[in-house]
Amino acid sequence: MSTPTDSPEPVSRRTFLHRTGAGAVLLAGGALAGGTAAAAPAAARGTVPARGIAPADLDPLALLKKMLAFDTQNHGDGGITRPHAEMLKGVWESAGVPAEIVPTPKKDNVHLIARIKGTGSAAPLLLLGHSDVVPVERDKWSVDPFAGVVKDGEVYGRGSLDMKGANAAFVTALLRHVKEGARFDRDIIVLTDCDEESGPYGSGWLAEHHWDKIDAGMVLTEGGWFLAQKDRETPMLITVTRQDKVYFNLDLVADGTATHSSKPSPGSAVATLSRAVAAIDTWLAPVALTPVTREYFGALAKATDDGAFRRALELMLSARSQAARERAAALVVKRSSYPWLHRALLRTTHAFVIEDAGYKENVIPSTATLRLNCRGIPGGQRPRDFVAQLRERLHGRDVTVKVAGEAGESEEDVLKRLDAKSAAPPSSIDSPLYSAVRAAAGKTYPDAVFAPALFEAGTSLSPWTSRGVPGYGVYPYVLDNDQLITMHGTDERIGVAALQQGTEFMYRLFDAFRVR
Structure with missing residues (x-):
C-alpha cells in the first residue's frame, strides 16, 4: 500500500533532494521443508527453482513464506519483481492455470497475469495484488525481514500485511477451487503488479499498454480492515473499502x-x-463526515462491546454543530483501540515525510x-x-x-x-462482488458486523474505477492495532490463525461465482 498511480508521483529521498536542491511449501497440518532464513538470499536472487510446486497442497502460510523470501523492495523507482513472478508463475502452471509475465521498460520489474477461464457469461473478476514492498530499516527489525519468521503465532516479514499476505490468501483460496474442479461463471484474472509503492510502470502503465489483458467488470484489491474487539482477538468489524482517500x-x-x-x-x-x-x-484539520464514513462509524458503534467507545461514536454521529462534532471525535480517537486509523478516517491528514x-x-x-x-476525504x-x-x-x-x-x-x-x-463517487454497493464479500463475511465471521468503508490510504484501482469499473478492497485477516501500525514500518506481521481464517473467507467469496 499504497500510492495511487495517477496521483502526483511519490519521490524517493534521492529524487526529492535533487528536485528541491516449492522448496518452501507447507502442507496443511504438515511441516516446512526448506524456506529457512538461509534460503532467503538465494530466493531473493531468483535461484530457487520455481517449478515442482504442488498447488493442491499449498497452505497460505507456506505460500506467504515463499513470497516473503523474495526481496522486492521499491525505493521509489520500482523494485525487482521477476524472481517473485517466476515463482508464482510456477505455482499457477502447476495447477494448470496459464500465467504470463509482462515485462516493463525497467529490467526485471514485471507484472504477472494469471487467468482462470470461466463460462464467459459475465465480465471478468480481477484480483489485484502488488508484489513490491516498501524498503526496510534492517537494523530496527527483531528478525530477518525476508525470512518469513513465525514467532508467537505471528508471521513476520516485509509485505506480510501489505500485501503479500493478502496475495497468499487470494491465490490459495482460488487454487482450492481449481483443485475441486470448479467452473466459474466468468474469467477470474489475478494480476500481481509492480510499482504500486511508486514507480512509472504500475497498473496505470499496464492499462495503457495492455488493457486487453486486464479488462474486467469488477476488481478486488487491498483495503478494508478486519478489526478485533478490545481483547485483540475476537472479530468485531469486517469492512470492504469502496473508496480511497x-x-x-x-x-x-x-x-x-x-x-x-x-x-x-x-x-x-x-x-x-x-x-x-x-x-x-499537533494541528488537526476539521472533522468531515461523509455518507461513507458515517455508515462506517455507525457500524463500528454497533460492533464494539466497549460501552464508552459506543457512546462516543453515537455522540459524534448525532452532533449538530462542528464544535460538538470535534469534541466527540477527539473522544472517539481517545477511546478507540485503533486510534491512528480512526483519526485518519475523520479528516484530511498531513504527515512529515522528507526533509532537505x-x-x-x-x-x-x-x-x-x-x-x-x-x-x-472524498x-x-x-x-x-x-x-x-x-x-x-x-x-x-x-x-x-x-x-x-x-x-x-x-x-x-x-x-x-x-x-x-x-x-468522484465511491464504488457501488450494488454489484455481485460487493454481495459476495458481504456474504463471505457473514459466513466466516458470523458474530462480527459488516460495513463498507473508506480506505485511509491509496491503491492501484484508478485505471479501472476511472473507467466506471467498481473496485473494492480487503485485507483478509483480523488485526489488532499493534499489527496494523507495522504496515510500512518495523516488524511488519500478521497472525497465522487470522491468515488461515482469512483464506477461508476468500474461498467463500469465490464460491459465489462457481457454476452449480
Whole structure:
C-alpha cells in the first residue's frame, strides 16, 4: 500500500533532494521443508527453482513464506519483481492455470497475469495484488525481514500485511477451487503488479499498454480492515473499502541567509522551518463526515462491546454543530483501540515525510524544505481548502506552502485535478462482488458486523474505477492495532490463525461465482 498511480508521483529521498536542491511449501497440518532464513538470499536472487510446486497442497502460510523470501523492495523507482513472478508463475502452471509475465521498460520489474477461464457469461473478476514492498530499516527489525519468521503465532516479514499476505490468501483460496474442479461463471484474472509503492510502470502503465489483458467488470484489491474487539482477538468489524482517500503532496519552504557556520543566525532557514513544523505538528484539520464514513462509524458503534467507545461514536454521529462534532471525535480517537486509523478516517491528514536542508557542515544553508504527504476525504474538505487553511495557519512564519504536482502543472491545474478526485463517487454497493464479500463475511465471521468503508490510504484501482469499473478492497485477516501500525514500518506481521481464517473467507467469496 499504497500510492495511487495517477496521483502526483511519490519521490524517493534521492529524487526529492535533487528536485528541491516449492522448496518452501507447507502442507496443511504438515511441516516446512526448506524456506529457512538461509534460503532467503538465494530466493531473493531468483535461484530457487520455481517449478515442482504442488498447488493442491499449498497452505497460505507456506505460500506467504515463499513470497516473503523474495526481496522486492521499491525505493521509489520500482523494485525487482521477476524472481517473485517466476515463482508464482510456477505455482499457477502447476495447477494448470496459464500465467504470463509482462515485462516493463525497467529490467526485471514485471507484472504477472494469471487467468482462470470461466463460462464467459459475465465480465471478468480481477484480483489485484502488488508484489513490491516498501524498503526496510534492517537494523530496527527483531528478525530477518525476508525470512518469513513465525514467532508467537505471528508471521513476520516485509509485505506480510501489505500485501503479500493478502496475495497468499487470494491465490490459495482460488487454487482450492481449481483443485475441486470448479467452473466459474466468468474469467477470474489475478494480476500481481509492480510499482504500486511508486514507480512509472504500475497498473496505470499496464492499462495503457495492455488493457486487453486486464479488462474486467469488477476488481478486488487491498483495503478494508478486519478489526478485533478490545481483547485483540475476537472479530468485531469486517469492512470492504469502496473508496480511497485523495493523495497529494505539499512542500514547506523556508529561506534564510547563507553564511559561514561560525556565525549562526536565529533567522536561519532551518530554524524558521522548524518553528513552522512545530506550529502544525499537533494541528488537526476539521472533522468531515461523509455518507461513507458515517455508515462506517455507525457500524463500528454497533460492533464494539466497549460501552464508552459506543457512546462516543453515537455522540459524534448525532452532533449538530462542528464544535460538538470535534469534541466527540477527539473522544472517539481517545477511546478507540485503533486510534491512528480512526483519526485518519475523520479528516484530511498531513504527515512529515522528507526533509532537505544543507549540503556542507561549515555552511548555514539558504533554504530548507519539508515535504508533507496529505490524504483528503472524498466528499469532505477539498484539498484546495485544506491548503488555504494551512497557509492561514502558517501566515507570518516566513514559510511558503507549495502544492507539488507533475512536471509542467500549475498549482491551479493540480487543485482542479484534486477537486475532481475529491468529487468522484465511491464504488457501488450494488454489484455481485460487493454481495459476495458481504456474504463471505457473514459466513466466516458470523458474530462480527459488516460495513463498507473508506480506505485511509491509496491503491492501484484508478485505471479501472476511472473507467466506471467498481473496485473494492480487503485485507483478509483480523488485526489488532499493534499489527496494523507495522504496515510500512518495523516488524511488519500478521497472525497465522487470522491468515488461515482469512483464506477461508476468500474461498467463500469465490464460491459465489462457481457454476452449480
